[in-house]
Amino acid sequence: MIEVRLLGAINRPGVVQVDESLTFKQLLEEYGGGMLRKYPRPVVMQVGGPLGPIVRGSRINDRVRDHAPEIRTTRMVAFFGERFCPVDFLGFLTRFLVREARIDTPHVRGVHRTVGEIAGGRSDRAALERLRDLAAARGALSHGERRMNALIDDLMDIFADDFAEHVEARYCHFGVCRILFHHNAPCSNTCPSNMNVPGYIELIKHDRLEDAYTLMKQDNPLSFVCGKVCPAPCETRCRQGDISGVSVAIRQLKRYIADDRLAASTEYYEDRLPARDQRVAVVGGGPAGVSAAFYLAKTGYQVHIYEAQHRLGGMLAYGIPAYRLANHDIEAELAFLGKMGVAVHLGTRVGEDVPLSRLRAEHDAVLLATGRWVGRKMGPASPQVESAADFLWAVKQGERSSVPEKVVVIGGGAVAMDCAMTAPRLGGHATLVSLEQRAEMLVPAYEVEEAVEDGVELLNGWSVKEFVSDGDRLRKLVLQRCVRVFDDEFRFAPEFDPNELLEIEADLVISAVGQDADLGYLDDDIAVDERRRLVLDSAFRTSVEGVFAAGDIKAPGLVISAVGEGKRAAMSIDLYLGGSGIHFGRSIEVPETRLDPRIWDFQREEAAKLSAEERVRGFAEVESTFSYDQAHAEAKRCMRCDRNSLQELHLRTFPGKEGMSSWT
Ligand SMILES: Cc1cc2nc3c(=O)[nH]c(=O)nc-3n(C[C@H](O)[C@H](O)[C@H](O)COP(=O)(O)OP(=O)(O)OC[C@H]3O[C@@H](n4cnc5c(N)ncnc54)[C@H](O)[C@@H]3O)c2cc1C
Ligand code: SF4
Numbered sequence: 001m002i003e004v005r006l007l008g009a010i011n012r013p014g015v016v017q018v019d020e021s022l023t024f025k026q027l028l029e030e031y032g033g034g035m036l037r038k039y040p041r042p043v044v045m046q047v048g049g050p051l052g053p054i055v056r057g058s059r060i061n062d063r064v065r066d067h068a069p070e071i072r073t074t075r076m077v078a079f080f081g082e083r084f085c086p087v088d089f090l091g092f093l094t095r096f097l098v099r100e101a102r103i104d105t106p107h108v109r110g111v112h113r114t115v116g117e118i119a120g121g122r123s124d125r126a127a128l129e130r131l132r133d134l135a136a137a138r139g140a141l142s143h144g145e146r147r148m149n150a151l152i153d154d155l156m157d158i159f160a161d162d163f164a165e166h167v168e169a170r171y172c173h174f175g176v177c178r179i180l181f182h183h184n185a186p187c188s189n190t191c192p193s194n195m196n197v198p199g200y201i202e203l204i205k206h207d208r209l210e211d212a213y214t215l216m217k218q219d220n221p222l223s224f225v226c227g228k229v230c231p232a233p234c235e236t237r238c239r240q241g242d243i244s245g246v247s248v249a250i251r252q253l254k255r256y257i258a259d260d261r262l263a264a265s266t267e268y269y270e271d272r273l274p275a276r277d278q279r280v281a282v283v284g285g286g287p288a289g290v291s292a293a294f295y296l297a298k299t300g301y302q303v304h305i306y307e308a309q310h311r312l313g314g315m316l317a318y319g320i321p322a323y324r325l326a327n328h329d330i331e332a333e334l335a336f337l338g339k340m341g342v343a344v345h346l347g348t349r350v351g352e353d354v355p356l357s358r359l360r361a362e363h364d365a366v367l368l369a370t371g372r373w374v375g376r377k378m379g380p381a382s383p384q385v386e387s388a389a390d391f392l393w394a395v396k397q398g399e400r401s402s403v404p405e406k407v408v409v410i411g412g413g414a415v416a417m418d419c420a421m422t423a424p425r426l427g428g429h430a431t432l433v434s435l436e437q438r439a440e441m442l443v444p445a446y447e448v449e450e451a452v453e454d455g456v457e458l459l460n461g462w463s464v465k466e467f468v469s470d471g472d473r474l475r476k477l478v479l480q481r482c483v484r485v486f487d488d489e490f491r492f493a494p495e496f497d498p499n500e501l502l503e504i505e506a507d508l509v510i511s512a513v514g515q516d517a518d519l520g521y522l523d524d525d526i527a528v529d530e531r532r533r534l535v536l537d538s539a540f541r542t543s544v545e546g547v548f549a550a551g552d553i554k555a556p557g558l559v560i561s562a563v564g565e566g567k568r569a570a571m572s573i574d575l576y577l578g579g580s581g582i583h584f585g586r587s588i589e590v591p592e593t594r595l596d597p598r599i600w601d602f603q604r605e606e607a608a609k610l611s612a613e614e615r616v617r618g619f620a621e622v623e624s625t626f627s628y629d630q631a632h633a634e635a636k637r638c639m640r641c642d643r644n645s646l647q648e649l650h651l652r653t654f655p656g657k658e659g660m661s662s663w664t
Contacts, residue, residue, distance in 0.1 A: 002071060409431070604637065
């Protein structure tokens with residue numbers, strides 16, 4: 001037996017006596033009460049006090065005995081979740097060494113200074129190299145200094161991208177390094193495009209919707225679209241949500257402003273710098289390409305978008321179903337491109353209609369933003385088996401207006417849900433087969449509820465074992481039970497019970513199990529890795545000078561992440577072309593008013609929605625915009641974290657009091 005103090009983002013910190021044969025996972029779950037519910041994944045563990053080694057979360061099945069020598073020295077194991085910021089950790093460590101352990105040496109001070117520059121936004125890549133050099137220092141160092149060096153090395157290996165993000169984007173996505181906090185509020189810092197959320201919410205209260213819209217457009221040129229379809233990661237970190245359990249309806253407030261101003265507002269695109277000679281080619285007119293084009297055109301560059309399809313919008317126009325986002329809404333939002341002088345070449349597939357090498361020769365920089373359009377397909381080659389991308393594409397173009405009676409959708413994510421909810425609108429009965437249990441599906445819970453109300457049947461915890469055909473005709477699927485989806489190390493590694501089988505009939509199978517990027521149009525000198533992924537650095541640069549890439553082509557994401565990446569790629573391109581920064585527009589003053597003292601009494605407003613019966617009748621938009629009174633009532637729920645407090649709270653659930661919570 002060994003005595004261990006359990007610490008970190010866990011529910012039951014404290015001292016326990018445990019058998020050395022236990023795994024960290026058992027230690028965490030059986031003795032520590034699991035991770036805090038907001039940060040469920042142990043990203044790293046630290047064994048043996050503040051100077052003990054850092055162990056990757058993927059080694060959760062290591063046994064206590066594997067680390068017994070370190071644990072015995074200080075009897076500590078700490079579990080850190082998704083908010084573990086390695087820069088902040090090193091800041092703490094160096095202060096601890098100087099103040100508590102009295103190791104006040106030039107070496108520790110040097111590390112402390114460099115880490116302070118990184119956390120304080122006063123650094124560049126050279127600071128990271130300096131930190132590596134400091135960690136490599138040998139010679140007359142104390143044991144504490146040597147341990148610190150080893151920790152720096154480990155952290156810089158595990159969190160290489162995050163260190164780069166701190167120095168290059170001056171951003172701490174963990175929301176920990178206070179100076180790097182965007183707009184000083186957890187919602188803004190979490191938003192992948194860092195919108196000034198408390199700013200535009202405050203402006204609603206003052207009926208200054210034109211200013212609010214201009215402010216929104218400064219960080220997100222697709223604010224209107226995002227008001228309709230963004231899953232709102234900002235709301236998951238809203239401080240009002242931490243306290244009352246119900247976040248501010250940020251997306252709906254954005255939608256209220258954008259609905260009002262979309263047709264009338266001109267300032268956001270008219271306010272741009274004088275034209276300059278340099279030309280930039282953007283390949284792909286989806287959210288990432290459009291966002292980059294907007295910022296580059298605002299800054300005076302001559303921008304040409306080359307788009308394979310006959311409409312702009314990418315997956316907005318060809319994936320997201322019309323009941324959530326109609327094509328006329330996308331056209332209305334993207335009208336600014338023409339007004340800004342962006343040249344749009346529709347129906348131009350780069351690699352077929354024009355080689356990439358020619359765009360590189362004719363432009364000063366090129367951005368690749370071609371998303372992921374190759375749907376992964378399961379099952380036999382048959383007209384009865386379609387990929388989700390092909391199915392949704394045909395429906396949105398009006399090329400498909402019916403489905404057969406029994407539609408089976410395979411997949412547990414948002415795209416699968418869109419297919420399943422489209423089928424009843426085309427007269428079919430949809431069954432959704434997913435490996436994940438209902439609570440594990442990567443879809444907001446309200447959307448799953450809505451799908452069930454629309455008549456979608458959920459078969460959670462099943463996988464397709466066999467497609468059974470009668471001659472050329474697909475008849476049914478044999479499913480087998482999926483007992484778990486992820487392994488202990490949080491990797492996708494589904495396990496099945498071959499003895500528990502189920503047969504379901506199918507006239508049409510839609511495979512919604514992911515999409516890949518088609519990189520066939522790339523020139524040979526642009527590097528891809530062994531898994532055929534584009535090699536990119538944190539400034540969106542490919543291996544070739546002057547060629548950048550952003551959006552889903554890099555990794556599947558959201559509209560708002562593609563917009564944010566398009567913005568940051570535009571900043572990199574401007575830097576590359578010798579510019580002095582992207583032009584965002586005038587500074588908009590946000591008034592300082594006091595919070596309504598009844599802030600805790602207000603209930604979250606809910607937008608009106610069509611009933612299930614109305615929904616399945618066709619593709620009419622399901623959700624409405626807030627009324628004036630709703631928007632004003634909801635805006636009052638914002639706590640103005642930008643001026644009251646920066647960081648979100650950490651909810652801790654107390655054992656035996658499920659449903660109750662407090663904060664530390
Ligand atoms: C069905 C579905 C539903 C979704 N729902 C949501 C949602 O509700 N909310 C949300 O936030 N996100 C949603 N997403 C994700 C979101 O749509 C994407 O993250 C986003 O569109 C990525 O933007 P992008 O510009 O990187 O790529 P895309 O939107 O894919 O745009 C890429 C563009 O490049 C063009 N292109 C490709 N190859 C070439 C070539 N060789 N030459 C020229 N042009 C080319 C394509 O035609 C396309 O227009 C959904 C995705 C899908 C598939
Ligand atoms: S209370 Fe307001 S400022 Fe604070 S996180 Fe929520 S929306 Fe943002």
